Amino acid sequence: MSSSEPAAKGDIRAPVRGTSLAALRRSTLFYPLIGLAVVCLIMVFASDSFLSVNNLSNVGRQVSINALIAVGMTFVILTGGIDLSVGSVMALSGTLAAGLMIGGVNAVLALVACLAVGVAFGVFNGALVAYGRMPPIIVTLATMGIARGLALIYTHGYPIDGLPGWIAFFGSGNVLGLQMPIVITIVVYAVAWLVLERMPVGRYVYAIGGNEAATRLSGVRVGRFKMVVYAVSGLTSAIAGIVITARLMSGQPNAGVGFELDAIAAVVLGGTAISGGRGSIIGTLLGALLLGVLNNGLNMVHVDPYVQNVIKGGIILLAIYIGRDQR
Amino acid sequence: MGEVLALKNISKAFVGVQALSDIDFSLLGGEVHALLGENGAGKSTLMKILAGITRPDGGEIVIDGVPRRFQSAEEAAKAGVGIVFQEFSLIPDLDAVDNIFLGREKRGRFGLLDRTSMRRAAAGIIARLNVELDLSVPIGRLSVAQQQFVEIAKALSQDARILILDEPTATLTHTEAEHLFRVMRDLRRQGVGMIFISHHLEEIFEICDRITVLRDGRYIGTVPVAGTTTDALIQMMVGRRIENSYPPKPAGSGPGRVVLRVSDLQLEKDGPVNAFELREGEILGFSGLVGSGRTETALGVIGALPCQRKRIEIDGRATTVTDPADALRQGIGILPESRKADGLIIPFAIRDNISINNLGKYRARLGLIDGGKEVASTAEVIRRVGVKAPSMETRVETLSGGNQQKVVIARWLNHHTRILIFDEPTRGIDVGAKADIYVLMRALTARGYAIVMISSELPEIVGMCDRVAVFRSGKLVNTLERDAIDPETIMKWATQERTDELV
Numbered sequence: 001m002s003s004s005e006p007a008a009k010g011d012i013r014a015p016v017r018g019t020s021l022a023a024l025r026r027s028t029l030f031y032p033l034i035g036l037a038v039v040c041l042i043m044v045f046a047s048d049s050f051l052s053v054n055n056l057s058n059v060g061r062q063v064s065i066n067a068l069i070a071v072g073m074t075f076v077i078l079t080g081g082i083d084l085s086v087g088s089v090m091a092l093s094g095t096l097a098a099g100l101m102i103g104g105v106n107a108v109l110a111l112v113a114c115l116a117v118g119v120a121f122g123v124f125n126g127a128l129v130a131y132g133r134m135p136p137i138i139v140t141l142a143t144m145g146i147a148r149g150l151a152l153i154y155t156h157g158y159p160i161d162g163l164p165g166w167i168a169f170f171g172s173g174n175v176l177g178l179q180m181p182i183v184i185t186i187v188v189y190a191v192a193w194l195v196l197e198r199m200p201v202g203r204y205v206y207a208i209g210g211n212e213a214a215t216r217l218s219g220v221r222v223g224r225f226k227m228v229v230y231a232v233s234g235l236t237s238a239i240a241g242i243v244i245t246a247r248l249m250s251g252q253p254n255a256g257v258g259f260e261l262d263a264i265a266a267v268v269l270g271g272t273a274i275s276g277g278r279g280s281i282i283g284t285l286l287g288a289l290l291l292g293v294l295n296n297g298l299n300m301v302h303v304d305p306y307v308q309n310v311i312k313g314g315i316i317l318l319a320i321y322i323g324r325d326q327r
Numbered sequence: 328m329g330e331v332l333a334l335k336n337i338s339k340a341f342v343g344v345q346a347l348s349d350i351d352f353s354l355l356g357g358e359v360h361a362l363l364g365e366n367g368a369g370k371s372t373l374m375k376i377l378a379g380i381t382r383p384d385g386g387e388i389v390i391d392g393v394p395r396r397f398q399s400a401e402e403a404a405k406a407g408v409g410i411v412f413q414e415f416s417l418i419p420d421l422d423a424v425d426n427i428f429l430g431r432e433k434r435g436r437f438g439l440l441d442r443t444s445m446r447r448a449a450a451g452i453i454a455r456l457n458v459e460l461d462l463s464v465p466i467g468r469l470s471v472a473q474q475q476f477v478e479i480a481k482a483l484s485q486d487a488r489i490l491i492l493d494e495p496t497a498t499l500t501h502t503e504a505e506h507l508f509r510v511m512r513d514l515r516r517q518g519v520g521m522i523f524i525s526h527h528l529e530e531i532f533e534i535c536d537r538i539t540v541l542r543d544g545r546y547i548g549t550v551p552v553a554g555t556t557t558d559a560l561i562q563m564m565v566g567r568r569i570e571n572s573y574p575p576k577p578a579g580s581g582p583g584r585v586v587l588r589v590s591d592l593q594l595e596k597d598g599p600v601n602a603f604e605l606r607e608g609e610i611l612g613f614s615g616l617v618g619s620g621r622t623e624t625a626l627g628v629i630g631a632l633p634c635q636r637k638r639i640e641i642d643g644r645a646t647t648v649t650d651p652a653d654a655l656r657q658g659i660g661i662l663p664e665s666r667k668a669d670g671l672i673i674p675f676a677i678r679d680n681i682s683i684n685n686l687g688k689y690r691a692r693l694g695l696i697d698g699g700k701e702v703a704s705t706a707e708v709i710r711r712v713g714v715k716a717p718s719m720e721t722r723v724e725t726l727s728g729g730n731q732q733k734v735v736i737a738r739w740l741n742h743h744t745r746i747l748i749f750d751e752p753t754r755g756i757d758v759g760a761k762a763d764i765y766v767l768m769r770a771l772t773a774r775g776y777a778i779v780m781i782s783s784e785l786p787e788i789v790g791m792c793d794r795v796a797v798f799r800s801g802k803l804v805n806t807l808e809r810d811a812i813d814p815e816t817i818m819k820w821a822t823q824e825r826t827d828e829l830v
Binding site for chain 2: 194198199200203204206207210211213214215216217218219220221277278
């Protein structure tokens with residue numbers, strides 16, 4: 001006999017996707033939104049020129065590099081991993097692109113090679129993590145050193161200058177009145193959102209972070225998708241490498257030192273759990289914006305750069321403290 | 328001995344749900360008092376209130392005649408209430424001594440740890456329990472039962488005279504449980520009052536003096552063990568009589584064709600080599616003691632554990648199964664032993680948990696997921712297995728054990744599986760949900776599914792299985808057919824070394 005009431009069975013309605021306040025309150029976006037709003041509000045009062053088109057455009061451009069790297073970082077952290085190699089991979093990809101262009105290689109080919117190197121590094125990271133069963137923090141700490149070393153070897157430690165003029169388009173070009181780095185960032189976020197929220201891969205990414213053993217036993221090839229997330233991280237780092245090379249009109253082997261920390265900060269400020277399984281790409285964008293507005297604002301009110309570091313660190317701690325029990 | 332504890336009119340509401348209303352409970356010194364009820368009846372909430380972890384909305388806790396109001400677990404511990412949690416609160420890397428005195432370390436000169444005196448005190452308590460225990464190895468290397476003794480020792484070290492044991496036997500083998508009962512009897516003689524929570528009625532009859540039954544957060548009654556029966560207790564628990572918990576086995580349709588033949592399975596080097604067949608429409612039991620290799624064999628088949636050797640035929644065709652994804656492709660699914668650790672993706676909603684391994688079915692343009700198709704198909708399978716929840720967007724962590732189990736089963740029915748491995752499908756779920764799962768399993772076999780059921784519950788094995796493979800020390804020692812399936816025969820094969828010669 002069955003003990004469940006027939007009436008209670010099938011009592012499962014289709015999801016109610018409301019945008020009610022309660023739903024927002026539960027969302028991982030709640031605190032990042034409030035944080036960004038508060039910081040913006042303070043800046044509006046602290047500085048007259050904060051809301052100027054010129055300044056906002058500046059913020060956007062400055063944020064774009066970190067925001068791009070943070071996309072890949074979001075994928076990785078959602079699975080419960082971490083990628084410390086992003087800044088170095090950005091430098092390696094950027095200098096490689098610059099070097100190839102100087103060497104007279106076809107422009108498209110140079111960019112493709114740059115992206116390919118980023119992806120290759122990611123796949124290497126992912127393979128060691130997924131199939132070599134090595135902890136991500138150690139693997140990517142090592143490849144962080146390797147990628148930086150390769151960039152320095154390739155450039156002999158000197159910036160690569162004298163790039164062809166067209167590359168500047170990616171750094172300071174304009175599309176529909178928007179700076180090119182901002183356009184690239186928007187496109188990358190749109191694609192990342194689709195992948196994470198509307199494609200099977202995205203569901204697997206969240207599932208692996210939520211419970212890797214259960215995901216594997218239910219027949220998902222976990223190793224394959226771990227490779228994918230690190231590859232995405234390498235790819236977005238390489239895209240950031242193109243943008244920064246184009247902005248500086250120079251391939252800088254020392255670019256991106258410490259960028260992994262900014263990216264991790266953006267992801268975590270965006271409400272993504274460092275243990276994986278919960279979070280969102282929109283949150284990461286909010287987190288990156290929050291950091292960018294903070295940077296911009298502290299500069300505009302002429303806070304000593306040394307003091308700025310202390311303030312930023314404090315704000316990150318505060319944000320994590322507020323959001324710590326959020327589930 | 329007199330009354331050491333009285334709970335009077337305890338009430339507690341969580342957001343919108345009345346978890347407990349007017350619960351009375353009394354415990355005598357030197358008594359083992361069972362707290363019985365289906366999952367969600369309020370046992371855990373009541374115990375958390377007693378242990379100072381949760382604060383009641385109303386009612387009174389009286390210990391030794393003195394009304395108490397606990398603000399924290401520490402206060403409850405000081406008042407003599409010890410609790411042994413279902414999931415241990417021990418640190419696996421520390422030894423027993425360090426665990427017992429964690430947070431209350433004895434200090435000697437210069438504020439350094441006084442290990443000698445802690446060790447002596449721990450040894451004294453362990454001796455009181457009359458158990459063998461190596462105090463100097465990390466807890467993680469001890470057996471589950473031994474870890475439980477350390478938990479009990481920890482409570483006793485704080486002079487607990489009221490000891491709460493929350494499903495202590497759920498993870499123990501039969502022998503280990505017997506050992507625990509011996510310890511409990513010793514403690515009873517020493518005047519410790521114990522509250523014992525278990526889903527196993529036979530254990531309650533073996534060890535307890537009185538039984539209090541809760542249902543839906545209400546007090547139903549307290550009866551002495553001597554004056555009651557299993558049927559009466561079940562009726563109190565469920566409020567209705569369950570005539571026969573097992574659906575009838577299909578009679579005399581004859582064995583179906585073999586869908587899975589495992590002929591040469593060796594997990595460890597120089598370990599035993601096993602072989603078995605699984606037929607269409609049957610439930611094949613994997614019985615044996617905990618640790619006898621039942622689960623490992625199943626995991627080996629689906630490629631979740633590495634094997635030294637493995638030969639598998641599906642539908643008479645030789646094949647290889649390299650990992651669970653490959654197993655799924657060939658129509659094999661598993662309901663893992665631990666829902667939380669290996670079954671559910673806890674942060675996910677019901678819908679996401681079910682569709683995680685069938686997303687390919689809902690592929691629309693550009694590789695996107697067709698949300699409408701996903702919702703429709705998931706709703707259909709939820710109806711089929713009878714998951715009860717407000718909506719398919721409900722997070723699985725809020726569901727009862729039985730409903731969680733149905734969610735994991737639903738994951739496989741949404742797919743083209745034909746072979747299902749159910750590992751302890753009814754562990755820790757209430758009587759009603761158990762019956763649901765049994766009915767569901769029979770409904771599946773009637774549709775041609777072949778099921779392997781791994782279970783430590785002999786009545787369940789006997790009541791549900793068409794054939795039973797018995798494991799001992801990693802070896803499949805015998806497969807029993809219909810009439811030969813009875814508890815005594817199974818236990819004989821599962822435990823006796825000599826029967827090897829009969830094979």
